Amino acid sequence: MQAPTETDQPRTGTCRVCAGQVVQFLDLGRQPLSDHFIEPAEIGTEFTYDLLVGQCRSCTMVQLLEEVPRERMFADAYPYRSSGSAVMREHFERTARDLLDGPLRGPDPFVVEVGCNDGVMLGTISAAGVRHLGFEPSGQVARLAAERGITVRNAFFEAATAAETRAQHGPADVVYAANTMCHIPYVESILKGVDALLAPDGVFVFEDPYLGDIVDKTSFDQIYDEHFFLFSAGSVRAMARHFGFDLVDVRRLPVHGGEVRYTLARAGVREPSAAVRDLLAEEDARGLSDLATLRRFAANVTRVRDDLTALLRRLRAEGKRVVAYGATAKSATVTNFCGVGPDLVEFVCDSTPAKQHRLTPGRHIPVRPPEAFAAPYPDYALLFAWNHAEEIMRNEQAFRQAGGAWILYVPDVRVV
Ligand code: SAM
Ligand code: TMP
Ligand code: ZN
Numbered sequence: 112m113q114a115p116t117e118t119d120q121p122r123t124g125t126c127r128v129c130a131g132q133v134v135q136f137l138d139l140g141r142q143p144l145s146d147h148f149i150e151p152a153e154i155g156t157e158f159t160y161d162l163l164v165g166q167c168r169s170c171t172m173v174q175l176l177e178e179v180p181r182e183r184m185f186a187d188a189y190p191y192r193s194s195g196s197a198v199m200r201e202h203f204e205r206t207a208r209d210l211l212d213g214p215l216r217g218p219d220p221f222v223v224e225v226g227c228n229d230g231v232m233l234g235t236i237s238a239a240g241v242r243h244l245g246f247e248p249s250g251q252v253a254r255l256a257a258e259r260g261i262t263v264r265n266a267f268f269e270a271a272t273a274a275e276t277r278a279q280h281g282p283a284d285v286v287y288a289a290n291t292m293c294h295i296p297y298v299e300s301i302l303k304g305v306d307a308l309l310a311p312d313g314v315f316v317f318e319d320p321y322l323g324d325i326v327d328k329t330s331f332d333q334i335y336d337e338h339f340f341l342f343s344a345g346s347v348r349a350m351a352r353h354f355g356f357d358l359v360d361v362r363r364l365p366v367h368g369g370e371v372r373y374t375l376a377r378a379g380v381r382e383p384s385a386a387v388r389d390l391l392a393e394e395d396a397r398g399l400s401d402l403a404t405l406r407r408f409a410a411n412v413t414r415v416r417d418d419l420t421a422l423l424r425r426l427r428a429e430g431k432r433v434v435a436y437g438a439t440a441k442s443a444t445v446t447n448f449c450g451v452g453p454d455l456v457e458f459v460c461d462s463t464p465a466k467q468h469r470l471t472p473g474r475h476i477p478v479r480p481p482e483a484f485a486a487p488y489p490d491y492a493l494l495f496a497w498n499h500a501e502e503i504m505r506n507e508q509a510f511r512q513a514g515g516a517w518i519l520y521v522p523d524v525r526v527v
């Protein structure tokens with residue numbers, strides 16, 4: 112499944128935002144579904160696709176050239192649990208409080224969340240007695256949300272389901288989505304749905320990994336089947352305008368390796384904040400949407416891959432034990448692009464029951480519960496969940512006290 116970063120014949124495609132021409136700048140090879148943790152019997156049957164990344168020459172949106180059908184990714188067994196990290200639970204509680212103290216302050220407010228997963232954010236909204244509806248197509252996580260008393264619809268949010276919601280519940284003051292908008296190639300349907308659903312002065316708030324952080328940190332593992340778009344303020348503003356909205360606020364967030372929370376309102380209803388102007392100016396000054404910047408990023412990706420595989424091969428030759436920590440969707444890109452399998456990494460530990468006792472997509476590294484980590488500790492732990500480094504290293508302090516060391520590859524390959 113390995114392939115070179117820069118192909119001889121870069122592909123072109125059609126922009127999912129503006130129908131402009133998308134030009135490839137990175138080839139991450141043939142990849143499996145990033146969240147499809149398999150049983151041994153499934154080896155040889157996995158779905159694969161070409162993970163190619165390009166940029167639209169018209170609106171600058173960075174996007175994948177090949178689209179994986181949504182039903183393959185967000186099926187009943189989708190294993191990601193938003194509540195799996197204490198830091199993320201706190202983040203979403205703060206987010207809910209910000210919404211309750213801000214755009215949901217009026218009488219009988221109504222909020223719709225796109226991709227509510229196990230209800231990590233709507234839990235606080237529901238406890239405050241505020242009307243809400245979570246859209247969640249993945250069955251198991253939708254049931255977890257319902258079990259905690261959240262009103263959830265087990266369906267994809269799109270133009271038709273949004274219009275039904277408007278007819279049934281009336282206008283929404285806020286439509287919110289975390290780590291979900293970037294998963295959705297059919298943006299026209301989404302923004303039509305938001306337009307149908309939002310109150311005249313309502314806001315659409317979404318947060319996703321930020322292209323600026325991805326380039327700065329060479330975090331190419333933020334690119335996988337589910338992450339169809341890599342947003343910047345410039346490309347989100349272009350997308351908003353294309354569908355009759357304005358980008359009226361932005362806020363950088365430290366979670367998941369660096370994100371931006373974007374606020375959209377109907378065109379002309381709200382003045383864009385100073386933060387929008389500042390981030391757009393910063394992106395211009397650093398040339399974030401220049402193809403040359405993206406090509407430099409692609410060259411850095413090759414360097415990180417070569418450094419990581421060289422380190423893992425050396426440790427193996429020295430007879431050291433290496434295990435990985437966090438069976439993230441991101442790590443599918445790392446293992447499959449870099450060629451890291453059970454020969455280099457013994458197993459991955461992960462706290463998610465739905466991933467445990469299965470094999471990682473494509474490279475088939477066994478996934479074990481966190482208790483396996485200390486039984487006995489390995490010499491090195493490759494931190495796939497680097498975005499949760501603080502939380503994991505705090506919980507696993509005994510590993511270093513026992514002489515172990517962490518391997519990181521964001522922004523550079525290093526041992527700490
Ligand atoms: N919001 C949570 C968070 O930030 O942790 C969940 C993020 S998870 C990476 C993306 C979620 O979006 C998945 O649970 C998936 O099933 C859901 N999803 C994908 N497409 C969707 C759509 N069109 N409407 C609603 N949810 C969708
Ligand atoms: P994410 O980076 O997409 O949020 O995925 C993080 C993965 O790491 C998820 O499968 C849960 C796992 N994890 C642990 O195993 N232990 C932890 O302490 C944390 C925070 C995450
Ligand atoms: Zn475009």
